[in-house]
Amino acid sequence: MxxxxxxxxxxxxxxxxxxxxxxxAATQAMRAKDLGKLQGWRENALVGTGIVTGLAGTGDSPTNRTTRQALANVMAQFNLTVPSEQVQSRNVALVMVSAALPTFAREGDTLDVTVTSIGDARSLVGGNLLLTPLKGANGRVHALAQGGLSVGGYRYDANGNVVQKNHPTVGSVPNGATVEVGVQAQMLSVANQLTFVLTEPDYTTASRLADAINRQIAPGLAHARDASGIDIAVPPDQQDRLVAFVARIEAVAVEPDRRxxxxxxxxxxxxxxxxxxxxxxxxxxxxxxKVSVTNHTRVSQPAFLSRPGPGVRTAVVTDTQVDVSEAxxxxxxxxxxxxxxxxxxxxxxxxxxxxxxxxxxxxxxxxxxxxxxxxx
Structure with missing residues (x-):
């Protein structure tokens, strides 16, 4: 209560x-950059499979064939030929590593990575991620990840007793990935136009933003394509100074309409x-x-017979009471x-x-x- x-x-x-x-509140103006972003401004998902080592007996079970094969492949890269059937270790775990490659990422930038167990490991506490290539949707390696895991939980069990906090099979490596191949977003179209995309599509807001750009920057630059996109023509003298031109667009004040x-x-x-x-x-x-149903059970014993016959016996009777109350x-x-x-x-x-x-x-x-x- x-x-x-x-x-x-x-x-x-x-x-x-x-x-x-x-x-x-209705007359409050907002910057254009608070209402959306330019088309092409996006993050790219990276993913890869890796191995976490150094676990204190909380890794994948020896019966996990995928983990044994992965560990045998790693050993083979260092001239150690060990059949996967002979790999027996509870100190390693097969994991999935994911990260987000931001717009305009350059070589040498670092990314935060998330590590999740895909086997039957009980905990990743204390583990270290081996060098793992992270690929994009095009299959190209864009980053390499490795480092010690930060789990933020634990799991300890002995003799059937388990003490667990949070999710110990999910961890992260802050700044654990290094960008090897950067990305450059293409903001300017072939027709020398920029497209501003609203976070919440609305015809009224799109029309107001186009009018505000034409009024505050230059007439005839912008027109609303639909409820989400506003096409903005880049003048020839601004194409070499695109960053400054985009900064002026982001600073345009407009009163958004809300539903x-x-x-x-x-x-x-x-x-x-x-x-x-x-x-x-x-x-x-x-x-x-409120409807309440109450049952009361009582025993009915014939009191007028001193010697009950074979057809006379004690009976159990249930009384039901229904109460209806309306607040x-x-x-x-x-x-x-x-x-x-x-x-x-x-x-x-x-x-x-x-x-x-x-x-x-x-x-x-x-x-x-x-x-x-x-x-x-």
Missing amino acids: RGGRTTLTTFCLLAALLGGAPEA ARVVINERTGTVVSGGDVRISKVAISHGDL SGPAFVAAETSVADLVQSLARLKTHTRDIISILRAIKAAGALHAELVVQ
């Missing part, structure tokens, strides 16, 4: 702040909404119906208002957060909530 009141109080404060100044949305999470009892989300006039009545809930007519005002009214009636979620869903079903209802 205390957690529900805390969540409700937090939401009421947020709703009051958002609802108290909806017009101020009315209410997000609810029934698992945690959380409601998040913009303070200016409107609700039409609606009648609300909410209450709880009084909020019942009122809400005029055209906002979600923030409605929540504050329900808070004064001491309505719990989960009941507010049920009320909002019913209002949406009735067509009175003019916003997108997102249920997580």
